[in-house]
Structure formats: structure tokens, C-alpha cells
Amino acid sequence: MSHVDAMMVRVYLSESNHTLKQLLACLHDELKVRGVTVTRGIEGYGASGKRHAASLIDLSLDLPLILEFFDRPEKAKAAIARIAHFVPSGHIVSWLVTVESEESEC
Amino acid sequence: MSHVDAMMVRVYLSESNHTLKQLLACLHDELKVRGVTVTRGIEGYGASGKRHAASLIDLSLDLPLILEFFDRPEKAKAAIARIAHFVPSGHIVSWLVTVESEESEC
């Protein structure tokens, strides 16, 4: 089992701004980054201080969405540069991780 | 596009202990940290080994809640010191991240 350096990237979205679909098309279909997952928060506060919460989680249309993916650092950085214009400044966070791999490529 | 160092902080809570409201008031209203999101797990095990699970996710009242925020490292550290008494020892985890920013401040 080998270890491969990778970069985890997290993008903070809101259900109300409809960029998720565009981002997924860009990241998955075009850039083909790996390990893309989308999680829905139950409450969140943006930089603006505006609260996004759900009393009835399945009915709310303005909850925080967190899109994450990881890939080789150079590919992840290229993806960040490509998607940065989709989201407001400060909404993309990244950190280095280690991926367990049986093969030598990430 | 510039890169800013930041600290991601994760706090492990349970729906049953009612500290989320206090934490959000402290973090958001008082300390004004950025990027606060709350996610509900579907299953979890604390340090005690007690299981928190949901067969009917919307009806369970004791699922794990994960509160996360990120901000400048010094602000995040101050926030950790401020909120540490709200949760048991070992329930706050942090790591350094990079934030994409068009401006020079995080």
C-alpha cells in the first residue's frame, strides 16, 4: 500500500444560487477531478452574516451546500483556478491530504 | 487570486445536549468568525463508545452534529479558547487550510 499526496478542496455554496450544477459539470465532466461529494448543511452563516437555516430541512431551499473533491495537488490547483469565478471570494478552502493507494498514481 | 492561511475548526456535538445554539451565538454573534456550517451525521460514536444512530433520520434527536468554521489562525485559536468549555475535552479538532481570496485579507 502506497501513500500519495493529494489536495482536498472544499467549496461553500448555497442552495439558492444554482451554481452547483455548473460546478459539477465543470469539475466532473470537463476537468474530471476525483472524489467529488456534495453535502448539505443544516445551518450556516456566510461571510455576510446572513443566516441559512432549516426548520424543515427537506423544504428549505437556502441551506449551505458543501462541495468537496480531492485530486493530485497540481490538478486540484488548476481546478480551483478554473472554478474561482463561480463563487464569491473566500468560499474555496483547500488543504493537503494523503491518499491510500495500491497503485502508484493518485 | 491570492492565497490566505486560515484554520479550519471542527466541533463535535450531539443533538441532545443543546449546546449548538449557545455555540452559534458565541461564534457568530459575538466572535463573528467566518464560514460557520453545521452538518448532521447519520451515525456516530463518541469517546465514550456510546452509539448515536438514526433509523428514521428526521425523528432522531440524538444524532452527531458537526459544527465547522474557518478564519484567520489567530482568530480561530481565540475562538477555540473561548468555546472550549462548551464541549468535553477532545471534541475540538483543527487544521491549517488555504483560502482563495481576491482580496488580501482572509
Next chain:
Amino acid sequence: MSHVDAMMVRVYLSESNHTLKQLLACLHDELKVRGVTVTRGIEGYGASGKRHAASLIDLSLDLPLILEFFDRPEKAKAAIARIAHFVPSGHIVSWLVTVESEESEC
């Protein structure tokens, strides 16, 4: 308040492959790792490019599941080695974190 080095481990699963139960039994019951949480994504794409999405989140049986735990680095590494055969190559990601602790052990 002291700081303890730990390792966060994330395992990417799918609801359809039924390994969650085995993993939890292994991690929690046998290895007794700390801070195990399971989160369900609302959409995800594996390395294969196969899409896992939910239009009706509570009815879908093939959504991404993210299992996370953290523990002392040596214990987390041993856990990774133990569980690696449960999941495809490239589905386990880890990174170093800091845990706030009143005691000296993680």
C-alpha cells in the same frame, strides 16, 4: 488546555455496497478508534465517474457515505492498514489535525 497531534481519516463509501456496518464493527468495536462519524452526501461521483445522486434523498439507496474518525497518528495509521481491504484503492484520505484536550493524552 493542551494540544495533541492526531490524524483525521476519511473513508468514502456508497450506501449500496454494505461495507459501512463491517467498517463500524472493525473501527469501533475492535480497534476502538475515537470520534467516528458517518455523513450522507446528497450527490457524489466516484473515481469511476459513476454518478450517485438523490432526487428524493430519503428514498435513494446509493448515495455517498463519508465515514470519518480521528485518533492518535499511530493508531489511525494502524486502523487505515486494517480497513484498506474493505474499500477500493484511493477511497481513504487522511490528514494531520490538532485536538484540544484538557488531558495529556489524545
